[in-house]
Amino acid sequence: MSFGEFMQQLVNGISLGSLYALVAIGYTMVYGILRLINFAHGDIMMLGAYFAFFGYAVFVLPWWLSFIIAIVLTSLVGILIDKVAYKPVRKAPRISALMTAIGVSFFLENFGLVVFGGVPRGFHRPDMFGKLITVGGVRFVSYSIYIPLFTAIFLLLLLFLVYKTKIGMAMRAVSKDMETTRLMGIDVDFVISVTFAVGSALAAAGGIMWAIKFPQINPLMGIMPGLKAFIAAVFGGIGDITGAMLGGFILGVIEIMTVAFFPDFAGYRDAIAFSLLIIILLFKPTGLMGEKIEEKV
Amino acid sequence: MRKLGLWVIVGVLVFGLMGSALAAGVVRLGAVLPMTGAVAAYGQQTWSGIKLAMKLYPTVLGEKIKVVLVDNKSDKVESANAASRLAKEEKVVAVIGAVASSNSLAAGPILEKAHIPMVTPASTNPLVTQGKHYIFRVCFIDPFQGKVAAVYARKVLHAKTAAMLIDRAQDYCVGLANFFKKAFTKMGGKIVAVTYAQTGDQDFTAQLTAIKRKHPDVIYIPNYYTEDALVLKQARELGIKAHFISGDGAQADALWKVGGKAVVGLAFTTHFAEKAVTTKLGKQFVKEYYKVYEKSPPALAALGFDAYMIIRDAIARAKSANPEKIRSALSATKGFKGVTGIINIDEHGNAVKSAVMEKVVWNEKANKGEFKFVTVINP
Incomplete structure (x- = not known):
């Protein structure tokens, strides 16, 4: 392999990786604060892509406006999902919340199949992203610059929100001890709603970027990205x-x-990604940046 | 209260089943089609053809034909489930389906065991009918299709080298690639790169970068349209200028809805082109299709139509809607003048007929792609 080809492949990899990163930061944020693995994250991402699609294709809005509206709508749906599905099991054992998340995921996928139809739709790529x-x-195509750029901007905004604002402080408090936080007079339900709104907004942004890179959307498009983002989140230390x-x-x-490097294994790249997940869980379950689990005495 | 609800459901189910089994004067056919999922467009197109056939030819032997449609979600396991549901619960006498070869391979053995004949409209992999008595098809098979693509590459495009990008999860794609490779090398061409992907993959940049290094004249991508559209889009973005050839799995307007102008120039082998229609039934089909759906008929609709018609023809010749008798009548089909050409069923249950070569061109006025007829290649 020549140096030029290696660089091309590296650019291909970074371009793909930035998408995983964008979806993964929302995934991990919800986990970090609520200790809930939101398996529906990928499907919320799908909703975001569809809202953007309907924004410009049906209501003929300019692309940037339809993207913004899609992100806002998706975060509202995120809050709704929390109120309907997760709130009733907030005090139940963690496994119940996990099962609920899987249920929500299946619901959204099949809801999408019924409402949007199973036929994949072409997603229009704005010229700015297609140069x-x-x-x-x-x-490379200009989205390969914009997607990492947006990912970095969202990451900084998110870090600012969590570590520098009052609501962020409340989020961190909720992640440490929900009951005590409630006793301190903080509206925990509001904090959780904000968490879901932000997480879903990030998912929507990820879904839109995904559709820009792979301009084809369908109701099941969120499954693989959701799983890959989960792997990425675990790899980096879930919650971080x-x-x-x-x-x-x-x-x-x-x-x-x-x-x-191994063209013969090209058909097994997903298998390789999942093997990676298993290896991480075996040898470094807290991930690259994960907090050390300290035994309480 | 809850128990009462349960009984109501049980009651409805029992009556429903009895009702369906007792319904007299109806010939019940089944259809296993991908109405959702990766190849959903094919399911929808096939179903549009079957519906048109039901509208134009609603009866056989004086009884009404009813087609029970089951969605297999473009999935192998769901196809097997759909087949056993049609055989055991819906009590159909013959089945149309599936579309993707891997799905027909999953559904076929179940119907074979239940002794119910199945006619697939579009599964071209040879294994689908191999060693089976109850499985038939109205389309040509992949050895022929792969050969036609190789002839086009060598003789029309004068290609010396070819590369392939194959969807490893589809029996159809792997089979087609092998037959293309065999025919292409036999005619003096050279395969310079073989790369793989999986159904549902969206990123092909790594494979295409590897192919680009070898500078092939032709790139054969015998995959379904979803993957093909993304492959072409990414290939053009990477600056690959080679000719692309695909199989009948590429034919869907989703191709340019997803890939835009990047898919222009893609040539593919297929079953049907309006311009190549010669039979009376074909002309009627084209005319009525425009009338009902207000657009040009896709190949899958023509094949769905033919699958229905050939079963109807078999029932009429057998003078019975008994699955065994339908099977023997189907296997004796000779010179049936269908929409997609004259169909003869050979001893393996395969249709022997010609192939059409088409190409994607851009219609500037409508600002969308369209399929342009290139040539007919006979067996």
Whole structure:
């Protein structure tokens, strides 16, 4: 493999990884605060992509406006899902919440099949994201710059929200001890609603970016990205936002490089990603950046 | 209260089943089609053809034909479930389906065991009918289709080298790739790169970057339209200028809805082109299809239509709606003048007929792609 081809593959990998990263930071944030693995995250992402699609295709809005409306709508749906599905099992054992999340995931997928139809739809890529760029023989499309850029911006905003604002402080308090936080006079339900709104908004942004890179959307499009983002989040240490981003990038590059160096295994790249998950869980269950689990005496 | 509800459900189910079994004067056919999932467009197209056939030819032997449609969600396991549901619960006498070869391979053995004949409209992999008595098809098979693609690459495009990107999860794609490779190398061409993907993959940049290094004249992508559209889009973005050829799995307007202008120039082998229609039934089909759906008929609709018609023809010749008798009549089908050409069923249950080569071109006025007829290649 020549240096030029290696660089091309690296760019391919980073371009893919930035998408995983974008979906993973929302995934990990909800977990970090609520200790809930929101398996429906990928499907919320699908909703975001569809809302954006309907925004410009049916209501003929400019693309940026339909993207913003889609993100807002999706975060409202996120709050609704929390109120309807997760709130009733808040005090139940954690496994109940996990099962509920899987239920929500299946519900959204089949809801999508019924309402949007099972036929994949073409997603219009705004010109800004579709420009071809060539640098020293390495070719890429402008989304390969915009997606990592947006991921970085969202990451900074999210870090600011969690660590520098009052609501962020409340979120961190909820993640430490929900009951005590309630006793301190903080409206825990409101904090959780905000958490879901932000998580779902990130999912919607991820879904839209996903549809820009792979301009084809269908009601089941969220399943694989959801799982990959989960792997990325676990890889980076689930609950850690920066770790999830790193995990996403690394997963993307590993996937592409597997295909590049072992073309015979190209059909098994998902299997390789999942094997990675198993290996991490076996040897470093807290991930790259994960907190150390300290035994309480 | 809850128990009462349960009994009501049980009651409805029992009566429903009895009702369906007792209904007289109706010939019940089944259809296993991908109405949702990866190849949903094919299910929808096939069903549009079957519905048109039901509208134009609603009866056989003086009885009404009813087609029970079951969605297999483009999935192998769901196809098997659908087949056993049609055989055991719906009590159908013959089945149309499935579309994807891997799905027909999953549904076939179940119907074979239940001794119910199945006619697949579009599964082209040879294994689908191999060694089976109850499985038939109205389409050509992949060895022929792969050969036609190779002839087109060597003789029309004068290609010396070819690369392939194959969806490893589909029996159809793997089979087609092998037959193309065999025919292409036999005619003096050289395969310079073989890469793989999986159904549902969306990123092919790694495979395409590897292919680009070998500078092939032709890239054969015998996959379904969803993957093909994304492959072409990414290939053009990576600056690959080679000719792309695909199989009948590429034919769907989702191709340009997803891939835009990147899919222009893709050539593919297929079963049906309006311009190649010669039979009376074919002309009627084209005319009525425009009338009912207000658009040009896709190949899958034509095949769905033929699958229905050939079963209806078999029932009429057998003078009975008994599955065994339908089977022997189907296997004796000779010179049936269908929409997609003259169909002869050979001893393996395969249809022997010609193939059509089509190409994607861009219609500037309508600002969308369309399929352009290139040539007919006979067996």
